[in-house]
Amino acid sequence: MTVIKEETLLAEIDYLDDKGNGQAVIWRESDKGSNPRKLKLTIPQTLIGESVQVVVDHPDKKRRKAMPIEIVAASPERTDAPCPHFELCGGCVWQHWTYEGQLKHKTNHVKNALEREGLDSELVLDTIGMDDPWHYRNKMEFTFSPEGDIGMHEQGNFRKIIPLETCLIAGRNMVDGMLEVGEWVKEFELKGYDKDTHEGLLRHLMVRESFATGEMMLALFATQTPDGELASAVDNLIERITKKLPNVKSLLWLVNTDWADRTQSEDTHLLAGRDFIYDEMANYRYRLWFDTFFQTNPLQAQKLVDLALKMGKPREDEKMIDLFCGVGTFSLPFAARVKELAGIEIVETSIESAKRNAIDNDLHNTTFLARDARRGLDEMHDHFGFADILLIDPPRSGAGGKVMRRIGRSKPKRIVYVSCNPDTFATDVAELLPFGYTLQTVQPVDLFPHTVHVECVAWLELTI
Numbered sequence: 001m002t003v004i005k006e007e008t009l010l011a012e013i014d015y016l017d018d019k020g021n022g023q024a025v026i027w028r029e030s031d032k033g034s035n036p037r038k039l040k041l042t043i044p045q046t047l048i049g050e051s052v053q054v055v056v057d058h059p060d061k062k063r064r065k066a067m068p069i070e071i072v073a074a075s076p077e078r079t080d081a082p083c084p085h086f087e088l089c090g091g092c093v094w095q096h097w098t099y100e101g102q103l104k105h106k107t108n109h110v111k112n113a114l115e116r117e118g119l120d121s122e123l124v125l126d127t128i129g130m131d132d133p134w135h136y137r138n139k140m141e142f143t144f145s146p147e148g149d150i151g152m153h154e155q156g157n158f159r160k161i162i163p164l165e166t167c168l169i170a171g172r173n174m175v176d177g178m179l180e181v182g183e184w185v186k187e188f189e190l191k192g193y194d195k196d197t198h199e200g201l202l203r204h205l206m207v208r209e210s211f212a213t214g215e216m217m218l219a220l221f222a223t224q225t226p227d228g229e230l231a232s233a234v235d236n237l238i239e240r241i242t243k244k245l246p247n248v249k250s251l252l253w254l255v256n257t258d259w260a261d262r263t264q265s266e267d268t269h270l271l272a273g274r275d276f277i278y279d280e281m282a283n284y285r286y287r288l289w290f291d292t293f294f295q296t297n298p299l300q301a302q303k304l305v306d307l308a309l310k311m312g313k314p315r316e317d318e319k320m321i322d323l324f325c326g327v328g329t330f331s332l333p334f335a336a337r338v339k340e341l342a343g344i345e346i347v348e349t350s351i352e353s354a355k356r357n358a359i360d361n362d363l364h365n366t367t368f369l370a371r372d373a374r375r376g377l378d379e380m381h382d383h384f385g386f387a388d389i390l391l392i393d394p395p396r397s398g399a400g401g402k403v404m405r406r407i408g409r410s411k412p413k414r415i416v417y418v419s420c421n422p423d424t425f426a427t428d429v430a431e432l433l434p435f436g437y438t439l440q441t442v443q444p445v446d447l448f449p450h451t452v453h454v455e456c457v458a459w460l461e462l463t464i
């Protein structure tokens with residue numbers, strides 16, 4: 001067989017994969033006498049129906065990834081990506097798609113997930129988007145390259161960092177925070193961490209901003225403590241941040257010497273301010289530490305809370321369980337409207353925070369339990385009793401059959417399901433139907449414009 005190292009091909013995009021990349025199939029003529037060979041191509045930054053020219057290295061393989069070199073026939077939904085880093089940065093994948101196009105696609109994604117489980121896709125409403133889908137994130141994790149540049153990972157390549165001059169999805173003040181820290185690193189010629197050699201100083205910069213209170217947190221993750229030879233550089237960091245960014249109410253230095261490339265801390269040093277910031281959602285006040293899970297698009301999360309309240313119809317004489325409650329984003333507004341509320345969540349610090357948030361907001365009818373969902377539900381059913389309303393907001397992996405069947409057997413009158421993954425949502429919901437539940441409405445909400453993610457909130461009623 002003739003081995004071709006590189007070939008220019010014309011591909012037509014059939015569909016987008018779960019990472020938002022275009023997918024095309026090409027049948028290639030092979031040597032005389034043998035059947036044509038199928039080549040499956042993954043082509044980022046393309047849209048369904050587009051014809052694109054790509055250069056494919058080793059086209060003899062069955063699957064290849066290739067970047068488009070020319071859009072031969074563009075989709076009417078194609079638009080110019082406004083961010084100068086879009087082509088390389090792994091933060092957004094769909095800036096080349098009109099926002100209307102993205103929203104339509106997200107609605108269809110939810111509908112298809114329901115249909116695959118034999119559920120009625122007519123129940124899915126149009127996705128609620130943002131009026132201004134930019135600068136919506138209140139938390140970002142930037143990474144340092146070994147050379148000390150600050151940025152994001154390249155699309156599909158966790159080893160390469162794309163240095164950033166801006167970011168159009170992070171809150172505007174957060175970008176200023178990132179740039180200021182970047183300048184400080186260059187001025188003191190500090191080195192970033194090298195994942196391969198496990199050498200270097202700076203690993204990540206986490207930036208949090210409350211759009212409600214204006215407070216910001218800057219948290220630097222490094223391999224050494226901020227003293228000794230680093231003392232004068234760190235003093236300078238404190239001075240410049242305090243002077244130039246007075247909204248930074250929490251400046252942290254977190255030591256992480258682990259091989260695992262996560263924003264975790266073995267040793268926390270408070271450089272300035274307090275170790276948390278205040279945020280607000282639905283008129284409730286929350287304390288956020290560097291490791292607290294909190295909804296990252298507060299404007300849209302507020303819509304989720306409002307929808308959940310509308311669907312759950314809480315009453316003063318009812319008991320409620322909030323499963324996977326985090327720090328209580330849904331628990332607090334519901335607790336203000338029901339007789340008693342119990343929250344279950346696996347992360348102990350989130351439960352501690354939920355307890356404190358309830359007290360800070362003068363809510364005294366809550367119980368919070370740090371347990372795995374399955375065990376937590378059993379314990380709550382024994383001590384708290386069965387709930388009239390159950391709200392569930394699991395991670396992307398969903399709640400799973402065992403949890404869903406426990407819920408079904410406990411027969412809450414109404415179930416509100418908040419989901420960040422339509423596929424696991426549909427599988428979980430299907431588990432409830434044999435227990436007499438009917439799915440009522442599914443409302444997708446776009447919390448992550450220009451990315452593949454879609455959140456939805458739905459409710460089920462016990463009808464038998």
Ligand SMILES: C[S@@+](CC[C@H](N)C(=O)[O-])C[C@H]1O[C@@H](n2cnc3c(N)ncnc32)[C@H](O)[C@@H]1O
Pocket residue numbers: 293294295324325326327328329330344345346347350371372373374393394395396420
């Ligand atoms: C999508 S978040 C929702 C949090 C909260 N409802 C909110 O809006 O802030 C999912 C939560 O489930 C928690 N979690 C993950 N696995 C769990 C498990 N097996 N049992 C209980 N909680 C779990 C996570 O720690 C996280 O806080």
